[in-house]
Amino acid sequence: MPELPEMENYKLLLQQKIGGQTITDISINREKSINVYTETFIRQVQNQKVVEIERKAKHLLFYLENGRVLVLHLMLGGLMFYGTEEEKPDRTIQIRLSFGSENLYFIGLRLGYLHLFTQEGVKEELADLGPEPLNVNFSLDHFLELVENKRGMLKNTLVDQEFLSGIGNCYSDEIAWHAHLLPDRTMDDLDKKEKVQLYESIRFILPRATQFGGYMDQPLFKGDSKTGDYPSQAYVYDREGESCRRCGNKISKGEISSRKTFYCRECQH
DNA sequence: AGGGCAACCCGGACGC
């Protein structure tokens, strides 16, 4: 479940690997993963330098020399691996971008995709995304304004990409736990103090998760000890029956809007 | 507006 922290981690590591590097070869093994004909994709992407990598919400944007942009969304279960043919995991590869003898492999793209756009096209494509919760401009006042007339459930609000971008199923639970709030609380029920705490928890959980490399179960490259260290640091996510790191009570598992939801019924209210 | 739900997709985990 790649969310903001996973993608941010990927961005930081990939910048060092392929930033400024030229895409020397391409193989598309699954045409559904791209939005143009394979020939078009290859014509516009091959021999292009990756001039910059940016993360927007759960997307990774690869800016090419020619002004085109590759927009990646891993959706469920998507992941990347960077390395040589011999090092790559024994998984089905949907797309391979080569950088000389090393390659960037895209794996597990079922609903995920690597779409090609012009810069204007990207703007249009991502126009409906809400603000970046880690942006320096995203102040407490901005947040309070945003939640002013919100009425839905806390969890649903956090994962709503038009409200805030980048938070998914895992980190919405982590944030709610950190804020001492139950995920099924409704937004209009929160008092000022709880809203302030919620903001602070968002700003605490996401960078912390990024620091631990998020929730991936595969390293990005051979010797990568950073990616995927978060599970051992998680507060509630996927910890049903384990003890709460705050109060020691057993973590519960429930369901909200058909998403599995983890929480502590003792110290979240 | 917000909740509920189906559809999308198919590799991989699991069961026999």
Added chain:
DNA sequence: TGCGTCCGGGTTGCCC
């Protein structure tokens, strides 16, 4: 080992 079955889960779109 091998085959069949089913799950996962972000996003979109539709209904109520």
